[in-house]
Amino acid sequence: METLDSLMLGFSVALRPDVLWYGFLGCLVGTLVGVLPGIGPLSGISILLPVTFGLDATKAIVMLAGIYYGSQYGGSTTSILMRIPGEASSVMTCIDGYAMARKGRAGAALCIAAVGSWIAGTFGVVVLTAIAPPLAAFALRFGPPEYTALLVLGLIFLAYMSSTSLPRTLLMAAIGLLLGTIGIDNLTGHFRYSFDIAELGDGIGIVPVAVGLFGLGEILSTPSATVVGEVMAPKLRELLPNREEWRQSAWPIARGSVLGFLIGLTPGSAHIISSFLSYAVERKLARHPEEFGKGAVAGVAGPESANNSASTGAFVPMLALGLPTGPVTAVLMAALIVHGVQPGPQLVNEHPDVFWGFVASMYVGNVLLLLLNLPLVGLFVNVLRIPYSYLYPLVIMFCVIGVYTVNNSIVDVWIMLIMGVLGYFLRKLGLDPAPLVLGLVISPTFELSLRQSLIMSNGYWTIFFTRPIALALFFIAAVLLSLSLFALIRRRADWRTKLAQAEAGEAAQ
């Protein structure tokens, strides 16, 4: 009952015309970001982050979150119509979505993707509404040892869930942790690795690193000659799926929603992993698996639902625990902190209007996206007709503006360039940059909680094993680490290896 009352408070905030406007703007920009290849939600959010400085925290987070889940909707459009994933999480939709389009069912595929995304997104918000407040209340019991244990578990979970190998993921996370130590040490005041560059005293920001690794890195490795594609534009009347297609999509949407939300709670590229796993599950459960790759409805409905549900699930640890599960939620957290709102267990009590306004805005945003994506598909298709050679310089310009405007610092832009080069080489070596960003984000909290724990216990590291919550978290981490090491030593092809092979196979096609 209390939750419902709070949700009503949220709706009273989310339905205010000014908040609604920024929510709509976020959804529109997010859809465009999702549609355009080469620019992801992270770049979109980073570019518009400085624009939100003049807004209050609620409007800012509503708009930026709209970009995030809007991009998950928009990503399906290019996948279905051009076989180019606008988003990494839409890779699986390319296969059967494009095959459906080739069979003249592009409109139906777009409609199923949009409706599936809406159902999954709304399901995710309902579960978030139910579990985030009690989780936040539980997290109030956390002290430095529990936070240390939780962050270790997060890193191990990231490595376990990763489709690349354990050492590769942990290595990337370690580089991120190391980058996070640059700047003034909070406990002793030492300058670390700042090399007399004043701007480095505050450390390396998330935005230049994330935009460089993901935005610029992607552009550097994508020559315009490689981006070609024929755009199929469905007419409005062709958008409605037939009864059989609705029937075939119902269970995949339901399964994708649940699977996506659960994976969304875990650290890493959850929205990408969820769509791959959903596709694998649907193929496994299908009566006619041979139809997959040739236009199976379940191959569109499942992954599209899963990636949207995962993007909502990722908000649970961010809002309730103050822990980002990936680069996008890290930047969203940074946006809240810029506005004086600290995400975490206290958020729901200290800023109920922000918390519940944000949650309610996601219900509204999902409806807005459904209304935006279907009737305006023709408009978004026209955006795809802009040649890539005109588009990528524009993206670079927005990357520069976005990074520079956060702190008015040209050093940040140089960091972005360096990270772009690093991102290019990481791609060449098959290393995933996402754990690096996550490591960078959690590094200050991890170091502080670890050192505080040791100071609290006068140097006895057993403090981590004498407190029940910390012990339980370390136990889970140990189990996951053992499972990963077992697969590593035995060189056994488990589900993650198969997932990596599937990803590599799809990327190569």
Added chain:
Amino acid sequence: MTPRADHIAGSAAIAAALAVLAVSGDLPFGTLAFPGAGMMPKLICALMILLGATLMARGGASAPFSDIGWSDLPHAVRVLAITAAAVALYTTLGFIVTMSLMLFALIALEGRNLVAAAVYSVGICLFTYWLFTVVLKSPLEQGILGF
């Protein structure tokens, strides 16, 4: 032995960790009861060396380094050089001049019509400047020319 992707990645990680350790000399490690500013970076460097060595030891399973395609390297170098030049001039010449030149150079290098590239570059930059400065109230860099 054929060098493979993981051999290169692992050795680069070890080299980076050793370089960081080399410049960390003045950072105190401290004690367990009061950890110093150097404890965390040094522990992470040790972890990086361990993980880098593991990656190298298991490198046989990764793709041969010679199989990695570098056909996009000229594009990457061109884009990077032009962007770096623009960044170097950004605070001096301001947003409109620098970004117009950057867009024009990038599009011209793709072999597009020069007049169209010039019109597109200037038009986009003027629109963006107006959008950020007037509509979004988030002023962009002006430079010595005052715009």
